[in-house]
Amino acid sequence: MANQSIPDTPLFDRSGSIRGYRINKMAMALGQAANREAFKENEEAYLDRFRLTAEEKKAVMSRDWHEMVRLGGNLFFILKISAIDPTPITKIGAAQAGMSHEDFLYERLGKRANG
Incomplete structure (x- = not known):
């Protein structure tokens, strides 16, 4: 859902939080060294552990930051992905x-x- 006061800006609200649960859980897990290594070794397999949808996996693997947020990713969580690259x-x-x-x-x- 777009924020009505700022066009084309995804709103991170309760429904966004629920929608982004998988992607946010995956990103937060990157705070652990073992998970960062697993992500680097086989990114797709790591994402599969968190049951990301095909759309979520595509956004993460292509580093489409805007799409990750649109899908409910919390920017503070998905920044953990940016630290790996x-x-x-x-x-x-x-x-x-x-x-x-x-x-x-x-x-x-x-x-x-x-x-």
Whole structure:
């Protein structure tokens, strides 16, 4: 469901929390070293342990941050996934804003990508 006051912004409410239970549980488990290793060794098998749907697995495996949130992922939980790659938080912010990383850096932070 989109937030009515901010168009195209997923609202993390009770229904979103319920919808995102599997993806959030999986992401929180990445706080344990053994789970991070299992994720790195065989990402799909790790996701299967948490019974992620095909849609959820696709979002995680393609690192589609916006889609993970749309599916009920709590940004604070799915950031644990970004620590494995590692993915700069500004790239996640750009994805959430629907912007290129370079545009996000400039328009939101006043920085040029190369300087």
